[in-house]
Amino acid sequence: MKRSIYTAEHEAFRAMIRDFIAKEVTPHFDRWEKDNLVDRDFFRKLAALGVMGFDIPEEYGGSGEISYKYQTIITEECARAAVSFGHYSVSTGIVLPYLLNLADEDQKKRWLPGIAAGDLMLCVAMSEPGTGSDLAGIRTSAKLSDDGTHYVLNGSKTFITGARNSELCVVAARTSPATPKDRRHGLSLFVVPTDADGFEYGRKLEKIGLRSSDTSELSFTDVKVPVENLLGEQDKGFSYLGQNLPRERLSISVGATANATAAIRFAQEYVSERHVFGQPVAAFQNT
Ligand SMILES: Cc1cc2nc3c(=O)[nH]c(=O)nc-3n(C[C@H](O)[C@H](O)[C@H](O)COP(=O)(O)OP(=O)(O)OC[C@H]3O[C@@H](n4cnc5c(N)ncnc54)[C@H](O)[C@@H]3O)c2cc1C
Structure with a gap:
């Protein structure tokens, strides 16, 4: 045809x-x-x-x-x-x-x-060891510093495509607790440089296809993310993720x-x- x-x-x-x-x-x-x-x-x-x-x-x-x-x-x-x-x-x-x-x-x-x-180059880190389809369960946390200049990121991610060949990673993290009415409330998106202190690569996962890019585990230990790197509004991350799917x-x-x-x-x-x-x-x- x-x-x-x-x-x-x-x-x-x-x-x-x-x-x-x-x-x-x-x-x-x-x-x-x-x-x-x-x-x-x-x-x-x-x-x-x-x-x-x-x-x-x-x-x-x-x-x-x-x-x-x-x-x-x-x-x-x-x-x-x-x-x-x-x-x-x-x-x-x-x-x-x-x-x-x-x-x-x-x-x-x-x-x-x-x-x-x-x-x-860019990658996106949503999935976590205990959170795949159900993104409302994200546990990686981003806590605003007392002086309001930066967030402190802690947690881990898995299955992240292209992480080792990316300079920036869009990370979904919890900034506020979920509310009893809405589990999806309280997530935010941050643009995190992959060379930031405390941003570590874990295992590179083996796959049978898509082999020319890595699928990696990531961990964040007290990674300082400037408030200027918050994407959109704080706590609205879940709806942003949905809009892009x-x-x-x-x-x-x-x-x-x-x-x-x-x-x-x-x-x-x-x-x-x-x-x-x-x-x-x-x-x-x-x-
Ligand atoms: C090659 C590869 C690249 C990836 N790249 C990225 C990336 O760059 N960034 C990123 O953040 N993530 C990435 N992922 C992760 C991917 O988004 C998750 O694998 C996906 O969200 C599913 O999550 P899970 O593997 O934990 O499976 P689970 O969520 O545990 O699901 C397992 C099974 O249960 C089913 N299921 C789950 N919930 C329900 C429900 N409520 N009702 C009925 N069925 C259900 C699912 O359909 C699936 O069949 C990648 C994964 C792979 C394999």
Whole structure:
């Protein structure tokens, strides 16, 4: 079935990405998968293509608001070549929207240009050892200091994608107790530099797929987070997390469709190369 959703401009972008993958990704991909890490400088190469700044306003060094179709094309081309860009899609497609939607002017000036340049990569830390689907149960705490200048972050997170290749981590933490009527009250989001004192990496978890990015445990011990790094309003974090999930689900569904399409294509190519179940077609003809 021929798709009509892409224009000539999209197809030119696709050709550019396909060429980039062949030169800058495929030759290194086995090593990235082995290390669970892409070369850090690779994200700056992506930035030179303009794809780190999707949706970042031009005044902050980005490409401005842009159709999600361009990110879809990147996903499709990665699936076609059986590679991935590490945690690029998490940083750009899932975490960046938190900053675009919630950051104030000062925060946008501090972070968005570095993100568009590929110098600041992002991860998000919601899940905890005892808290996955049920985010209202988050136990990581952020306590405002007596002088009101910073929060003190304590707790641990697990399953955090791309943490080891990120400079900034959006952390969900409890700032106030839940109320009897609303378990979801009292969570807040913070932008935490991954090199802050007390921010530690734990185990890198083994996975059977998505191996070119790490999935890590994190722990926070008295991490000082300036009040200027609170995203949005204190205690409203749960609703912010909910507002961003549709975008995450869109990226997962695009990835699933692109990978299924690529799998069918690989199977067709395999058979057309006269192999069936790993045997040359001729071997079956002789039996
Ligand atoms: C590869 C990978 C990358 C990840 N990256 C990140 C990341 O970057 N940042 C981050 O914060 N987290 C990340 N996660 C964590 C992910 O968000 C959680 O795994 C997910 O929220 C589910 O939590 P859980 O694993 O604790 O499962 P649980 O919440 O314990 O759920 C286990 C099962 O029970 C079901 N279940 C749970 N509650 C209910 C209910 N009320 N009713 C019916 N069924 C229910 C679930 O559907 C699931 O099938 C990642 C996970 C993986 C595997």
